[in-house]
Amino acid sequence: MRMVYSEALTDHFEQPRHVGRLDGAALDVGTGQAGTQETGGVLRLQIRVDENGLVAETCFKAYGPPALIASGSWLAETIRGGSLAQAGALTHQSIVAALALAPSRWYCALLAEEAIRAAIQDYKDKQRAYV
Amino acid sequence: MSLRPIYLDHAATTPVDPRVLDAMLPWLSERFGNPASNTHCYGWEAEDAVERAREQVAHLVNAEAREIIWTSGATEANNLALKGAAHFHAERGRHIVTVCTEHKAVLDTCAELERQGFEVSYLPVPATGLLDPDTFAAALRPDTILASVMAVNSEIGVVQDIAALGHVCRSHGVIFHVDAAQATGKVAIDLSILPVDLLSMSAHKTYGPKGVGALYVRRKPRVRLLAQMHGGGHEKGLRSGTLPTHQIVGMGEAFQLARLEMADELPRIQALRDRLWEGVSMLDEVWLNGDMQCRIPHNLNVSFGHVEGESLLAGLGAIAVSSGSACTSASQEPSYVLRALGRSDELARSSIRFSLGRHTTEAEIDAAVLELRRVVERLRSVSPLWELAG
Numbered sequence: 001m002r003m004v005y006s007e008a009l010t011d012h013f014e015q016p017r018h019v020g021r022l023d024g025a026a027l028d029v030g031t032g033q034a035g036t037q038e039t040g041g042v043l044r045l046q047i048r049v050d051e052n053g054l055v056a057e058t059c060f061k062a063y064g065p066p067a068l069i070a071s072g073s074w075l076a077e078t079i080r081g082g083s084l085a086q087a088g089a090l091t092h093q094s095i096v097a098a099l100a101l102a103p104s105r106w107y108c109a110l111l112a113e114e115a116i117r118a119a120i121q122d123y124k125d126k127q128r129a130y131v
Numbered sequence: 132m133s134l135r136p137i138y139l140d141h142a143a144t145t146p147v148d149p150r151v152l153d154a155m156l157p158w159l160s161e162r163f164g165n166p167a168s169n170t171h172c173y174g175w176e177a178e179d180a181v182e183r184a185r186e187q188v189a190h191l192v193n194a195e196a197r198e199i200i201w202t203s204g205a206t207e208a209n210n211l212a213l214k215g216a217a218h219f220h221a222e223r224g225r226h227i228v229t230v231c232t233e234h235k236a237v238l239d240t241c242a243e244l245e246r247q248g249f250e251v252s253y254l255p256v257p258a259t260g261l262l263d264p265d266t267f268a269a270a271l272r273p274d275t276i277l278a279s280v281m282a283v284n285s286e287i288g289v290v291q292d293i294a295a296l297g298h299v300c301r302s303h304g305v306i307f308h309v310d311a312a313q314a315t316g317k318v319a320i321d322l323s324i325l326p327v328d329l330l331s332m333s334a335h336k337t338y339g340p341k342g343v344g345a346l347y348v349r350r351k352p353r354v355r356l357l358a359q360m361h362g363g364g365h366e367k368g369l370r371s372g373t374l375p376t377h378q379i380v381g382m383g384e385a386f387q388l389a390r391l392e393m394a395d396e397l398p399r400i401q402a403l404r405d406r407l408w409e410g411v412s413m414l415d416e417v418w419l420n421g422d423m424q425c426r427i428p429h430n431l432n433v434s435f436g437h438v439e440g441e442s443l444l445a446g447l448g449a450i451a452v453s454s455g456s457a458c459t460s461a462s463q464e465p466s467y468v469l470r471a472l473g474r475s476d477e478l479a480r481s482s483i484r485f486s487l488g489r490h491t492t493e494a495e496i497d498a499a500v501l502e503l504r505r506v507v508e509r510l511r512s513v514s515p516l517w518e519l520a521g
Contacts, residue, residue, distance in 0.1 A: 013442070019513050021518070041439065042514075044515040061513055062513060063437070063513075063514040063515060064442065065445075066442050
């Protein structure tokens with residue numbers, strides 16, 4: 001099992017950015033979770049959106065191989081400060097390219113894409129319910 | 132990374148002891164003769180060296196030199212023992228008994244024998260990893276010709292009750308093979324007492340070179356085998372092929388050192404292993420795999436709950452260890468040995484085998500413990516599941 005990790009992946013795995021949790025009940029927070037322990041990993045991504053529609057804060061936690069931890073960290077770093085639309089436009093291909101993921105670990109990027117979509121949806125659902 | 136990782140993977144292979152290397156070198160240069168050349172001194176001196184090494188290997192396991200057959204390693208010794216005995220005795224019966232936690236060199240050889248028409252029973256083990264002699268006895272049938280049980284498990288280091296299992300074989304007239312690749316120099320083996328018919332050994336697990344091993348073949352009562360390698364009739368016709376003098380001399384020297392130094396080495400290694408376990412077990416949710424008492428002092432196999440296996444290994448870059456057996460870690464499949472003990476796939480995947488050796492130091496163990504705790508705690512702090520469990 002000789003896994004070769006890119007420099008970017010190793011960096012995010014060794015020093016993950018924005019690890020933590022936001023208050024999932026808060027109206028301005030969206031939470032998305034993807035994957036299961038049995039199928040290779042769980043990723044939880046949270047975003048806090050400010051009044052201008054910008055992603056003001058991000059948080060993630062992940063259980064899985066280095067590629068999943070790095071995907072969560074990269075995503076939390078990349079979407080921070082951008083618009084919701086920009087965050088929603090990110091696809092797994094961007095993550096695969098940024099971290100140079102091996103094909104056997106592309107599923108980690110897919111989980112990350114699923115998590116960000118779910119987080120945005122959760123935020124929008126809350127906003128809609130509030131209005 | 133300029134610093135080499137701390138080596139705690141001696142069950143995969145050991146470094147060649149410098150004294151072994153010294154003994155080997157002349158046989159790669161001026162003393163290059165073929166031990167089978169009986170017409171000149173080049174051959175005679177090589178033959179003498181091979182026979183001296185045969186005595187040294189025999190001495191470690193208290194056998195006679197003429198009961199030792201050189202092979203290329205334990206895998207070949209296992210193949211020769213199992214196929215050789217099965218083929219020779221096929222008329223008497225076609226049933227073979229082994230254990231599901233054996234090394235692949237035994238399991239895959241048994242699978243090949245199944246393909247050839249033999250029937251193999253793979254016995255289960257409880258969570259301790261120790262085969263119950265009664266379970267073993269119950270598995271033997273009138274048509275059972277051969278049984279194979281390893282002395283020391285390569286992954287979890289547990290020591291089987293070879294004496295009890297051997298007596299069961301004797302009373303049933305079954306040939307008993309023991310894979311001792313992980314046992315030489317780690318547990319006392321006295322073949323003048325143990326009812327063992329065939330015993331496989333490897334040099335490179337005991338500070339000798341890779342590429343050489345031996346099969347002990349009992350003479351009284353004599354065990355018959357059918358050769359698997361044909362050629363010049365070397366090794367009494369049981370294993371043809373020019374003998375690699377330098378490798379054999381290395382194995383002899385390594386086994387002599389093991390015999391002379393075992394008594395001092397084992398308590399020292401056990402103290403280090405216990406120190407390692409003390410440090411590791413301070414973490415929450417760690418599980419020891421296999422029995423702690425019936426185990427070689429070199430081995431510690433631990434499952435770390437709530438830590439994913441690949442991340443654990445990747446995080447532990449400063450320590451050279453294996454997860455599962457080195458032979459199976461090319462795949463992502465969880466260790467079949469740990470699964471046989473009843474571990475879940477998740478826990479089996481997040482387990483680490485630490486195997487200590489002759490050159491392991493207390494400073495290395497302390498550094499390894501610190502590193503392990505750092506990595507496990509870091510991975511758990513990143514995990515959303517640990518948050519829920521904690």
